[in-house]
Amino acid sequence: MKAGEKNIESIIEGKKQYIIPLFQRSYVWEKEHWQMLWDDLIELYYSKGNHFLGSFVTTPVVENTEKGPRKFLLIDGQQRLTTIFILLVILRDKAKEKNNKIKEEIDQTYLFNPFLEDEDRYKLLLTDLQGDKECFMHLLENQEIKYKNNLLFKAFNFFKKRFSEEDYDVRPFEKIITNNLQIVHVELNDDEDPYKIFESLNAKGEELSQADLIRNYFFMKINMxxxxxxxxxxxxxxxxxxKLEGNLSEYFRHFLMRTGKxxxxxxxYSTLKKLNDRSTPQExxxxxxxxIKFSNYYEELLFPTKRKNRKKDITDRITGLNEIECTAAYPFLLNVYHDYEEKHITEKxxxxxxxxxxxxxxxxxxCDKTTRYLGAFFPSVYDRAQKEHDFISGVTKQFLQQQEYPNDxxxxxxxxxxxxxxxxAIKKVRFILKKLELFENKEPVxxxxxxxxxxxxxxPQKLTDGWEKHLGKKCHDIHEKWGNTIGNLTLSGNNSKLSQSEFYQKQKILADSPLKLNKYFINLNKWDEDMIIQRGRSLAEIALKIWPDFRI
Structure with missing residues (x-):
């Protein structure tokens, strides 16, 4: 290992390429980081001097080639160097409008390796997490950007706007970035493990996500x-x-919890690390x-409609569980899903x-039972149920042992x-209404x-004068007590027409609805407290059939 103070120009110039290693996260800098860097640059623009940007840690990539660039993994400094490249791209584009010579200098000295082809052309090569690699290449090549929400593109627009606010000279700004930004460049030997260095550096730096740490840990430990x-x-x-779309940290949490902890x-990360630290590389x-195998089950729990060849009964039920928000049950469901896929249990x-x-x-x-303890309850349900003679009876027993299972x-x-x-609770209420609608429905929509x-x-949620008159003197009490209860709720595809309409208008529209739930309104000429309670009780009887007491 060797370390020395350098400027940006000295680490970029020449036939080099810095590669963001696969264990690194995507580009995560946001407006607060961009603004701080911009403020530092503006101070240098007007007062000169130098600004210390921190340390960059690299390790050489050994390749059997003489034609390509010297390649380095960028272990620490990814966010800063990537942002500097974005600034240089903007200066390049700005120079193109006034001085093509400066534009060519920036391209050939800082952004590209001249005369090289394919990916060897690029001085900086990002990972393809979150579309970073493609977005960055498109910025370098001045091509249309597909990933409008990518933070790289947002950073580009942020600095582009700042440059447009005043007529800054390109050459002085270029020199500030390449000469006046100082770093300590730490160069590792090629036999030093970059994964271990990365882990030790980030123990002191900006907090990584649990998934970032886990990814690094696995690739540090596997022997390849x-x-x-x-x-x-x-x-x-x-x-x-x-495929897990930002749910990787939570997935590993539930994957660990499926064993009962x-x-x-x-x-x-610390739990997974402790569990595996004494394992061999093969283990x-x-x-x-x-x-990875269990992540397939997790994907189907998160996005149940993605899989097209699964039985509709299963898809419908998992979709329903999502709508009533059952994430606490995922450790249990991962095990059950595995048993189903491995044919340890039948589809039925x-x-x-x-x-x-x-x-x-x-x-x-x-019944407003607390959910506080469900996170601790579900991980152990599977193992306890397995100890019973019949697994399903064991699951039922576990649910009933939760003393807060309501009676009829x-x-x-x-x-x-x-x-x-x-x-x-909108998704949950819609699910309940949907189940009521579909119960014993021979012609379901x-x-x-x-x-x-x-x-x-x-x-309606907001009473009109007409509704106040319709409900009478106690209109506001009735509205407050019964407005959001099941008896006053239904499903409709005509909400824009119904909205604040008076009951006689709503009654006609609801009566014409193809939904079974709304046939209830066909012969009604009023809608008051008694009618809401009466309908609520009618729906409650159906609910008791859909979700019967386990004990009966």
């Missing part, structure tokens, strides 16, 4: 040559990361492969378990009287593919 690690990353890790959100590889048994879980969650939710009387009373509807069908308040 560098090119094989890159291949494994592209073929195995990257597809898992992309409770893992806090900020302890996922680590096996563990990683198992986690799998559906029965999903039904039991839905029943358990809906009855508790309607409590469930019915809450179903009628609870203010079910609020801004945080396709509710899954009809986004236009939404929740409608029969007595």
């Amino acid at each position: 040559e560098k090119n094989k690690k890159n291949e494994f990353y592209q073929q195995r890790w990257k597809p898992m990361q992309l 409770v893992v806090k959100k900020n302890e996922v 680590i590889r096996n563990y990683l492969e198992e986690s 048994e799998f559906i029965e378990i999903l039904n039991l879980l839905e029943n358990f969650l809906i009855r508790r939710s309607v 009387h409590e469930f019915k009373e809450s179903f009628v009287n609870k203010q079910l509807y609020n801004n945080t 396709d509710l899954e593919n009809s986004k236009a069908i939404t929740i409608e308040h029969v007595m």
Whole structure:
């Protein structure tokens, strides 16, 4: 290892390429970081001097080629160097308008390796996480950007706007960036492990996500040559990361918890590390492969409609569990899903378990039972149920041992009287109404593919003069007590027409609806407190059939 003070020009010039290693995260700098750097640059522009940008840590990439550039992994300094390149791209584009010579100098000295081809042309090569690699190349090549929400593109627009606010000279600004920004360049020997260096550096730096730390840990521990690690990353890790769409940290938490342990959100990495630290490289590889396998189940829990060849009954039930927000049950569901895929349980048994879980969650939710302890409860359900003679009976037993499983009387009373509807429970209420609509319905409407069908308040959320007159003197008491209860809620595809309409207008539209739920309104000529309670009780009787008491 050797270290020395350098400027940006000295580390970029020449036939070189800096590669962001696969264990690094994507570009994450945002406006606060860009503004701080911009403020420092403006101070240098007007007062001269130097600015220390911190340390850059690199390690050489050994390749059997004489034609390509000297390649280095950038272990530390990714966010800063990437942002500097974005600034140089903007200066290049700005120079093109006035001085093509400066434009060519910036291109050939700082952005590209002249006379080289393909990816060897680029002085900086990003990872393809979050579309960073493609977005960055398009900025370099002055091509249209597909990833409008990518932080690289946002950074480009931020600095471009700052440059447009005043007529800054390109050459002085270029010299400030390349000569006046000082760094300490730490060059590792090629036999030093970059993964271990990265881990030790980031123990002191800006906090990484649990998924970032886990990714680095796995690639530090598995015994592969560098090119094989890159291949494994592209073929195995990257597809898992992309398909889970930002849920990777939470996935590993639930993957760990499926064994019965409770893992806090900020302890996922430390738990996984402790579990695997004494494992051999092959055991680590096996563990990683198992986690990739279970990630397929997790993807189907998160995005149940993605898989087209699965039985509709299963897709519908998993979709429903998503709508009632059952993430606490994911450790349990990962194990059950694995048993189903491995044919340890039948399709019928799998559906029965999903039904039991839905029943358990809906009855508790309607009766306002606390969810605080479910995160600690679900991880152990699977193992305890496995100890019973019959697994499904064991699951039922576990759910009933939660002392807060409501009986029929409590469930019915809450179903009628609870203010079910609020801004945080819209998906759950729509799910309940959908289940009521589909129960014993011989001509069901396709509710899954009809986004236009939404929740409608029969007595509107905001009373009009007409509704106040319709409800009488106690209108505001009635509205406050019953407005968001199940008896006053239905589904409709005509919400824009219904909205604040008076009941006689709503009654006609609802009566013409193809939905079974709305046939209730055909012969009604008023809608008051008694009618809301009466309909609520009618729907509660149906709910008792959909979600019957386990004990009966």
